[in-house]
Amino acid sequence: MAELTRSYEKYFRQNRLPHLWCPGCGNGIAMKAIVQAIEKQGWTQDNTVIVSGIGCSSRASGYMDFDTLHTAHGRAIPFATGIKLARPELNVVVITGDGDCCAIGGNHFIHGCRRNVDLTVVLFNNAIYGMTGGQASPMTPLGGKATTTPYGSVDRPFDPCHLAKAAGATFVARSTAFHVQHMTDMIAQGMASRGFSFIETQVQCPTSYGRRNKMPSPAEMLKWLQQHAVLKPAWDRLDREKKKAYILDHKFPIGVLHQAKRPELDYDAAYDQVIERAQGVKA
Amino acid sequence: MREARLMQGNEACAEGAIAAGVDFFAGYPITPSTEIAEMMAKLLPKQGGKFVQMEDEIAAMGAILGASLAGSKVMDATSGPGFSLKQELIGYAVCAEIPCVLVDVQRVGPSTGQPTAPSQGDLMQVRWGTHGDHPMIALSPWSVRETYDATIMAVNYAERFRTPVILLMDEMVGHLRENVTLPEPGEIEIYPRRKPKKTRAEGYEPFEPDTDLVPNVADFGEGYHIHVTGLIHDDTGFPVGSAQVTESSIRRLHEKIMRASDEIVHTESYFMEDAEYAVVSFGGTARTAYEAVKNMREQGLSVGLLRLLTVWPFADKVIAELAEKVKGILVAELNYGQMVHEVRRAAGGKCAVELCGKYNMKSFEPVEIEAEIEKMVGDVEKGGRA
Structure with a gap:
């Protein structure tokens, strides 16, 4: 059992720990889930690259003992696209945050899904800009308090999983920091799926979000995640009225939310065909 | 001797890039540089290389930097508005020491300006467009044949100094057609990708400068487990908040190029x-x-x-x-x-x-x-x- 032997520890740069995240932060849970999923997949430290953007989530790459790339704000997916196309044999994982992926990097997120490059994108969604001290993100709920929404947010959040599906991601899943094993399983399934895989992990930020929104302790935030996350099969069994009531109560489904029915050609495989066609053409 | 060919400046740029070993190009259409992307889309897959049209100019720059770190020789081409969008990642490439060539076929600005009219108004932006202190190498050819040669030179400098190199073209040369005779492949000097000189066991540090002050950064996927960041970092590649490292790394970024300036200035x-x-x-x-x-x-x-x-x-x-x-x-x-x-x-x-x-x-x-x-x-x- 990986859990008991802590065999995942070899995937961390021990000399770079402890991490800089606040006590009670959920990012460590998601980071550990990623390396456990890598172990489960049998990917090695030599054939796996971790790419991140800017923000709290994106500092994870520095702690992980692989080839790692801490890019510019919002740009992790384009960098990862370049790596994967240049070296298709490498496994490429993107770690991003809700500001990084859904605000400044929103366009890259959409087109990453559309292009269907074989990447595993893990969104650490803490509903806030943590690194800059608690400003509202595109995932901050309506009415949520942040330093830039002192009277409550009037900007509507959106569902990144719906966006990913609509834009063409071939695997879309969600989990939370409360559901540790489930999160690992979702990420591992995303890694196993060829094409653009998107996994939203809801993680707690007690320092910048919880304290301003009546959940100052990490335990309270985890409890909120437990009480509001509904496993996908149970969610699907809800009747219309019940589902409406759940949504109004901020409940949400977790699990595999979308998987392309027939395996679609990922970008790299499709580009191999381009090369074949080009080389068949006389100059 | 090859036969003379009637060729456009932008076409010579694409041909020069292929001759220099560029095997990855990401771009976004913009007048008057578009022919370079079109040529690369046609030529690269024939060589087994890859062309990708990204969703915007920032993404194109990100994609070439990722591909460069994975071992490819890379290029991207744009014009004024796109060049403005790329500035942040040009600085990223300076700081993280990632070889890349960016072509700017200048047009009249500011803003959307006059997209099809010639200008040389980006000269200072090339030098100072990205924020912070940084060096810059930029070449501005005057003929179709020189565009071919300067593109090769740009790729070689990018690899040798591990820095972005700007090929500063203008609409006049980009759209100029001349009869040119290209050199045979054997006549072209290519600067190969720098490789680590130590193993991990021997204490390899990816950003440790060589005698020419340029580090031998391993490509991704070679088992070195390197970390690359746009934060100021020490020789290990990891960010440090130290005044001394900040000062010495900014100084080294400048000196690695300035000490060779007699060779670079043509x-x-x-x-x-x-x-x-x-x-x-x-x-x-x-x-x-x-x-x-x-x-x-x-x-x-x-x-x-x-x-x-x-x-x-x-x-x-x-x-x-x-x-x-x-x-x-x-x-x-x-x-x-x-x-x-x-x-x-x-x-x-x-x-x-x-x-x-x-x-x-x-x-x-x-x-x-x-x-x-x-x-x-x-x-x-x-x-x-x-």
């Missing part, structure tokens, strides 16, 4: 042996300046042309020597006046330095430059504007 002189006056120019404008100088020589005026192929680092020494020799320098550039300030600085008051600028969508006519030469000569001889 200039050409025409009619300069006994010249009392000089025109300094670059890119497409230098073609007209050449015509003007030739005409003035035929009229008996002692004037020559100094053409800068390398626009950054600036040809300080060459300009300083020139200023000692001549009575006046006219800087011909297709903008409101950018290079003229650099020439004045480098000339250090040793001779008159005047601007011959233009920014009305049209390239220069030789007579316009001739008139400005005459004016400068008149003023200097009268002791007016020195």
Whole structure:
């Protein structure tokens, strides 16, 4: 059992720990889930690259003992696209945050899904800009308090999983920091799926979000995640009225939310065909 | 010997990139650079390389940097508005020391400006567009054949110094068609990707500078487990908040290029042996300046042309020597006046330095430059504007 032997520890740069995240932060849970999923997949430290953007989530790459790339704000997916196309044999994982992926990097997120490059994108969604001290993100709920929404947010959040599906991601899943094993399983399934895989992990930020929104302790935030996350099969069994009531109560489904029915050609495989066609053409 | 071919400047750029070993190109369409992307889309897959059209200019820059870190030789091409969008990631490539070539086929600005009209208004943006202190290498070819050679040179410099190199083209040369004979592949010198000289067990540090101050950063997927960041980092590649590391890394980024500046700065002189006056120019404008100088020589005026192929680092020494020799320098550039300030600085008051600028969508006519030469000569001889 990986859990008991802590065999995942070899995937961390021990000399770079402890991490800089606040006590009670959920990012460590998601980071550990990623390396456990890598172990489960049998990917090695030599054939796996971790790419991140800017923000709290994106500092994870520095702690992980692989080839790692801490890019510019919002740009992790384009960098990862370049790596994967240049070296298709490498496994490429993107770690991003809700500001990084859904605000400044929103366009890259959409087109990453559309292009269907074989990447595993893990969104650490803490509903806030943590690194800059608690400003509202595109995932901050309506009415949520942040330093830039002192009277409550009037900007509507959106569902990144719906966006990913609509834009063409071939695997879309969600989990939370409360559901540790489930999160690992979702990420591992995303890694196993060829094409653009998107996994939203809801993680707690007690320092910048919880304290301003009546959940100052990490335990309270985890409890909120437990009480509001509904496993996908149970969610699907809800009747219309019940589902409406759940949504109004901020409940949400977790699990595999979308998987392309027939395996679609990922970008790299499709580009191999381009090369074949080009080389068949006389100059 | 290859046969001569009628070729466009932008086409020569794409062919030069392939000859230099570029195997990955990401781009976004923008006039007047688009033909480069179109050519790369056609040529790269034939060589087994890859072309990807990204969702915007920032993404294209990100994709080439990722591919470069994974071992590819990379290029991207754009024009003014796209060049503005790329600035943050140009700085990323400087700081993280990622080899890449970015072509800017200049058009009239600011903003959307005049998309199809020629200009040389990005000269200063090339140097200072990204934030913070940083060095820059930029080459500005004046002919189709030189575009081919300068593209190869740009790729080689990017690899040798692990830095972004800008190929500063203009619409005149980009869309110019000339008959050119390209060199045989064996005649082309290629600078290979730098490789680590130590193993991990021997204490390899990816950003440890070699004797030329350039680090031998391992490519991804080679088992070195390196970390790359745009934060200021030490030799290990990991960010540090130290004043000493910040100072020494910013200094090294500059010095690795400045110590080689005599090799990087390429200039050409025409009619300069006994010249009392000089025109300094670059890119497409230098073609007209050449015509003007030739005409003035035929009229008996002692004037020559100094053409800068390398626009950054600036040809300080060459300009300083020139200023000692001549009575006046006219800087011909297709903008409101950018290079003229650099020439004045480098000339250090040793001779008159005047601007011959233009920014009305049209390239220069030789007579316009001739008139400005005459004016400068008149003023200097009268002791007016020195």
